[in-house]
Amino acid sequence: MPTTKRWLQRYDYVPPARMVLLPSELTDRQEEIERAFFASLRLKNGTYKTTRGQRLNDVNELLLRHLPRDHVLQLMDVAVSSGVATREWAEALDRAALEYELWAGDVSLEAYLLGNGAALNLLADNTGYILQFEIAGDAFPAPVGRYNLLRFGPQILWMRIANRAFRPEAGDSSLQGWFKKSGWRKQDVLLLSPRVKSHPRLHFLQDDIMRLRSDLAKMDALRAANILNESYFSPGQLRRMFENLRSRVKDNGLLLVCRTDESEVNHATLFRCGIHTVSVVDRLGGGSAIEKLVL
Numbered sequence: 705m706p707t708t709k710r711w712l713q714r715y716d717y718v719p720p721a722r723m724v725l726l727p728s729e730l731t732d733r734q735e736e737i738e739r740a741f742f743a744s745l746r747l748k749n750g751t752y753k754t755t756r757g758q759r760l761n762d763v764n765e766l767l768l769r770h771l772p773r774d775h776v777l778q779l780m781d782v783a784v785s786s787g788v789a790t791r792e793w794a795e796a797l798d799r800a801a802l803e804y805e806l807w808a809g810d811v812s813l814e815a816y817l818l819g820n821g822a823a824l825n826l827l828a829d830n831t832g833y834i835l836q837f838e839i840a841g842d843a844f845p846a847p848v849g850r851y852n853l854l855r856f857g858p859q860i861l862w863m864r865i866a867n868r869a870f871r872p873e874a875g876d877s878s879l880q881g882w883f884k885k886s887g888w889r890k891q892d893v894l895l896l897s898p899r900v901k902s903h904p905r906l907h908f909l910q911d912d913i914m915r916l917r918s919d920l921a922k923m924d925a926l927r928a929a930n931i932l933n934e935s936y937f938s939p940g941q942l943r944r945m946f947e948n949l950r951s952r953v954k955d956n957g958l959l960l961v962c963r964t965d966e967s968e969v970n971h972a973t974l975f976r977c978g979i980h981t982v983s984v985v986d987r988l989g990g991g992s993a994i995e996k997l998v999l
């Protein structure tokens with residue numbers, strides 16, 4: 705198992721998933737390690753898990769100014785990545801002494817580690833899509849670039865075969881039995897920062913905002929930060945996501961859409977969602993670029 709110390713000495717490779725998700729120790733540079741790890745993960749739908757602490761402080765303040773205080777709030781944060789920004793929202797709500805439950809979803813939350821107990825390890829999402837390879841302590845994201853393909857072609861092929869045997873839809877096969885006898889093991893993990901899991905009012909769930917869902921409580925407010933981006937999705941997809949999120953909010957509930965730009969400035973719009981109407985309540989920076997699509 706590569707140690708945190710070893711990674712800190714070498715910046716030329718990505719922190720291995722095992723080191724970040726199952727740490728033997730938390731260091732004072734944990735934030736930096738997690739940020740490098742999550743930013744390196746490219747998901748099946750082409751989005752990245754980029755996030756960082758203190759990114760949404762002004763967004764949290766804006767929400768605090770508009771949240772009601774007369775009942776226990778149902779709140780949701782979508783596309784939360786490592787969860788650090790959601791944890792900070794919870795802490796801001798705690799400081800303001802609000803009563804709430806906060807639901808935090810991401811399409812890529814449930815994942816697994818697969819390894820042969822020696823040099824070969826990989827991280828895949830819960831559909832079996834590989835996110836990271838780790839070979840003898842050197843970790844690199846998938847899709848694999850030419851350099852790593854030339855260095856590790858046979859090992860990568862072998863790991864892909866092992867992953868086919870273990871991915872969820874494969875079930876128990878004789879190939880999987882063979883790999884198990886050879887020492888391969890699969891371990892379920894959550895793609896979350898180890899620092900965020902234990903907050904009594906924060907509940908994480910697997911959640912694809914492209915899908916409608918009816919199993920959630922209606923929310924007083926929902927936050928969608930750095931996901932409804934024109935660079936990620938087509939106008940049609942963005943409209944669909946917005947409508948799906950709107951359907952999760954109570955009548956007259958709040959929906960905040962935000963994008964953090966390259967200079968770390970937040971551009972957000974806070975919408976109020978009636979049954980038949982959507983209106984703008986407040987803005988940060990230049991407002992959300994998707995306003996023109998949804999109003």
Ligand SMILES: C[S@@+](CC[C@H](N)C(=O)[O-])C[C@H]1O[C@@H](n2cnc3c(N)ncnc32)[C@H](O)[C@@H]1O
Binds near residue numbers: 759785
């Ligand atoms: C750039 S991160 C945003 C993290 C955090 N909200 C922030 O602002 O720091 C984008 C996240 O969106 C998630 N994501 C991508 N497609 C999604 C979808 N269809 N439904 C839910 N989450 C999605 C990714 O897994 C990733 O964690």
